[in-house]
Amino acid sequence: MVLLSYGGGGYEMDDFLKNFVLKNLFLEQENGLSNDAAVEDGFKNIAFSTDSFVLNPIFINGANIGKIAACGSINDVLMMGAMPKYISLALILEEGFSKEKLKIILNSFANELKQANVKLKCGDLKVLPKGKCDEIFINTTCIGDASAFTNTINPKEIKSGDKIILSGDIARHGACVMANRNNFECNIKSDAKCLINEVSQILKIGGVKCLRDATRGGIASVLNELSLACNLEFLIEEEKIIVSDEVFAFCELLGFSPYDLANEGTFVCIASANKAEELCAKLQEFNPNSRIIGEVQKNKATVILQSPYGLKSVLQSPKGELLPRIC
Amino acid sequence: MVLLSYGGGGYEMDDFLKNFVLKNLFLEQENGLSNDAAVEDGFKNIAFSTDSFVLNPIFINGANIGKIAACGSINDVLMMGAMPKYISLALILEEGFSKEKLKIILNSFANELKQANVKLKCGDLKVLPKGKCDEIFINTTCIGDASAFTNTINPKEIKSGDKIILSGDIARHGACVMANRNNFECNIKSDAKCLINEVSQILKIGGVKCLRDATRGGIASVLNELSLACNLEFLIEEEKIIVSDEVFAFCELLGFSPYDLANEGTFVCIASANKAEELCAKLQEFNPNSRIIGEVQKNKATVILQSPYGLKSVLQSPKGELLPRIC
Structure with missing residues (x-):
């Protein structure tokens, strides 16, 4: 059980960090880790991203808050x-939180880092009195080497005629969280995964204008953001977007649109027309449901869904209370 | 009032970020900010630090959670x-949190960045249902240019004969938080401040072996950590450590040791003997209570307090539940 004193900055914190946290991250205590900051080799260009994770429930089918963080x-x-090269890990724990659960979460976190060859370089721990937070919140900030960054990975590079690729079937993460939260009996598994392998491969092929993972707000949100950023219409062929039968049934039953639901390992890739087929074929090696779902048009920013019968409708950014604590 | 939908990833989130958060950070929406990550000029060596802030109460005498973050x-x-060059800002807000308070917090945050010439480069927002967190938690991760980093700023560089400098009077932050939390009538003001000016100045002088701010666990924790890191005894002259009358009275009354209480703008500097006087004189320009408080000895790791009458006692790392939510 996590005690309040583990966050106090004194003897117990030191002991807990060394003998529990670092151990379950499969790390030896290095000299650098006793500092409040790390100093590392740099890069010509840095990519820098932060996210706080407040996932509820903290264990879902196919993932947990540690893996997702x-x-x-x-x-x-x-x-x-x-x-991605370096990452930070800041834990906010509720007093009384189970050490067994924390061990699983830290192990999952460490396993993802190992597979992506990303090094944990600094961290923080706060313990809050019971009731002042909910089990565990995690913040991670990742630093990457953007020196290979060519300025083609930018929504501003998007031109009419570019193809819109979706890396897999959608809405599994959002549906999984909802199902697990409400103890629905189904086998929907989160798509949460680290995308380092597929992204490395497609960047080698070239022709990638822009990448965006379809997390909170789902593909509805991401397609609208990208369309706005380049101020061009996206024409999407609805039948090309794959939703698994189980996710589709779940959405029908509860009245959700799968376009609005979060993903944690599925992304949109805008690519030049001459490379799109090759890129999509490569992505299908990782997820057979990857498809070219549409094309960038000359008109101004809007996202149009076209049904197999030619009917067109506008896909709007989701509005209202979606699903809090989806990640 | 902050609504749950502000964290949903859809239209309302976009609107809240653009028209409230960025505005109160005194930022225009730049193209880069619509991305989930930033790409920036890098450095040969990177310094990297993360902290989550769960301060309670969120407004204290002389600071608030935004300034401290x-x-x-x-x-x-x-x-x-x-x-320090770039910073991230990840907000966890409780549904219903006051926008007026948030405005003050964001303004304070932005003002500190401006003074330190640190640029906000990426961020995240989560909104939790009422009761699932407490008002506001903030994570910040800061990236610095460590290319001027000479490897002398390292506890391993500490040698016997080195001097131990304290940058000011101690325990003001911890006492202030306690007083404000319990509605004590006193004027103790947190020492929270950004240390960029004093640190830049002393690094120019040279002779600095190690710097460490005495936050959670106070100087008791920091002195013990540094003593352990170099495995050498620190002999501290107790009378050189300055505690303001008001903080001293507060500690006496409540039975706290000022050595254990947190600071947010006071640090320990270990310096070579030949530069210590000059470094301390420079620090006195920023805080007249800066003093050389002791010397590194040949014996193995321990922190010894010596009273004006020559009595010696061991200063231990604080134990037990200190003050949760001190930062």
């Missing part, structure tokens, strides 16, 4: 076309 | 002998 910030850096 | 991470980077 690692993947979330790492993916944000990848979406800039940069290679 | 800026100063805390900036100071951690300074303590590595690096120049």
